[in-house]
Amino acid sequence: MSPDTHLVRPDAAEQAVIQTLPLFEMMRMRAATTARRHPQQGFAAPERDSHWRWVNQFTHTHRRLGPQDKEVVSPNNDTVYSNAWLDLSEGPVLIESPDMGDRYWTLGLLDAWTNPFAYVGRRTTGNRPQRTLVHGPGWQGRVPPEVTQVIAAPGHDVWLIGRILVEDDGPDAQQVRRLQAALRMQRLDGSDAAMRVDTGIDGRDTRVPDAATYRRVVDAALAGNPPPGGEALAWPLAPEALAAALPVVYAHLRTAGQPHDLGGGWAIPVMVRTHWGDDWLTRARIARNFIGALGMDEAMYPTAEVDADGAVLDGAKRYELRFAPGRGPQVGAFWSLTMYRRSDCLFVANPIDRYSIGDRTPGLVHGPDGSLAIRLQAEDPGPGFNWLPAPPGEPFYVVLRLYQPQEAHLALRFDYPPIRRL
Known part of the structure; x- marks a missing residue:
């Protein structure tokens, strides 16, 4: 055992992974989103x-x-x-x-x-x-x-x-x-x-990393990016403690409940302005499931994974989201509602190639009273409806993106309508 390895209890090992996981996931994204080739200087290798x-x-x-x-x-x-x-x-x-x-x-x-x-x-x-x-x-x-x-x-x-x-x-x-x-x-x-730069990792591999890769990537990143605000890390971990903690933490981050409950099945996973402070668990959850999210002054992301009755949204069923007259999202730029498959947090192909719907969608239909109803379902509801296609027979979730949200949203005073099963 190397002299710099900490012997810690499993719960402390999981805490160390929760703290360092954002660093690892950022380095994974660096590997996935940087270019192999420079326009003039050619391939990096x-x-x-x-x-x-x-x-x-x-x-x-x-x-x-x-x-x-x-x-x-x-x-x-x-x-x-x-x-x-x-x-x-x-x-x-x-x-x-x-x-x-x-x-x-x-x-x-x-x-x-x-x-x-x-x-x-x-x-x-x-x-x-x-x-x-x-x-x-x-x-x-x-x-x-x-x-x-x-x-x-x-x-x-x-x-x-x-x-x-x-x-x-x-x-x-x-x-x-x-x-x-x-x-x-x-x-x-x-x-x-x-x-x-040598990114040191295959950014396309989104599986739970092995302990050796995780340790190597985190160590390299720490060299140029010290913990914020003097945050104390119990790092590095013994290999066996790290290997045991990684799958537990990654599984928990995917299934943990949404923070910041707004009622009606809505929650806000991202409530940060410029710094996460000591909310390490939310920081880790966002890094795994929502990495790259902006701070709330720039954009907010109310998310719904369940309907008005608390049941998981499922493409085998039909739903409606209805904004009452004059009660639509209040934004300085624009808003959109986006559909994702729950199993992998990605878009799902559909017959009309529509993955989001919002205030800029061509042909948006309002009710006679000015209300706006959006159908969330796998099959086409027919003409006269605003349709956001759902994945057939699979659980899904939706994100209401608010670009430059106004004070009612920032202060959590906005009344988000529930998604109702038809």
């Missing part, structure tokens, strides 16, 4: 199974995600993504963003512990052209005069998740593609900021 990737470089999705996309759990179907992982160990990175017109967009910055500590975008810095300097701990260099804002990161690794609203898969998607191409990343001297 020639071998196809290599774990070397490029960081400090944007990658983009130019279409909304669908059922064929399995890298990110509970993905949204409203925006395209502009993704980047920053490695600040060799100095700051300068991010250039174009004029976004009046479009919703945000660049959310998460530290390696999943704290959403900063934003650039419509809500916080506006839609004008911007130059954002992001630096790591201890940097004290000169800020160039053209920089519009400076962001100090708490560690060397930062996940930057850009979301840009897209209205369709045609002309608007092409316009958004041009905006994405104008997002650039460089060093202060104007050189390309891109770096090669």
Whole structure:
């Protein structure tokens, strides 16, 4: 046994996994979402199974995600993504963003512990052209005069998740593609900021990790990303304690009840602004099931896994969600309701290729009194209904995404209507 290994009780081992799991899952996402190839400098490594990737470089999705996309759990179907992982160990990175017109967009910055500590975008810095300097701990260099804002990161690794609203898969998607191409990343001297890093893990493997892989990945991440706020870790663990704790914790995080009950079957899994504080269990649960979630000032995610009677939502049944007249979601940007299969937290293919429905959905039908009813079911309810297809014969859940939620939501005063079985 190595001298740095702690002998701990099983419950303490599980606590250590709960604390460090966000760090591991972030490194897994780094491996899954960074590019193998640089546009000018080529592959980070020639071998196809290599774990070397490029960081400090944007990658983009130019279409909304669908059922064929399995890298990110509970993905949204409203925006395209502009993704980047920053490695600040060799100095700051300068991010250039174009004029976004009046479009919703945000660049959310998460530290390696999943704290959403900063934003650039419509809500916080506006839609004008911007130059954002992001630096790591201890940097004290000169800020160039053209920089519009400076962001100090708490560690060397930062996940930057850009979301840009897209209205369709045609002309608007092409316009958004041009905006994405104008997002650039460089060093202060104007050189390309891109770096090669060994991610050390297969990001496509979403199974419970083995103890050796988990230990190696967490140790490497801790070197550049100390625990937030002086958080004390009982780490590292004895191999046998870690091996026993990992499957227990991962199973618990998937089945644990939702926090922040709103009534009527609704709950909010994410109630964070910029930092999780000492709520390590929720932090771990979000990292496993909802990683990359924004802070609540930017977006809120009320989620329903059960109907008005507390029964699990199931695609073998038919349901309706009805917003009374004048009682729809209150947002500064837009809202959507998204459908997921419960078993893997992903979209399910359906006949009309619809995975979300919301205030921007073409052809949305309101009742004569102004109410809005949405049918949640596997079979087509026919004309005249707002239909969000459910997976046939499988449990599902829905997420009500609220972009720039207003005070009634932020203060938990909004009355969320229950999902009623028909």
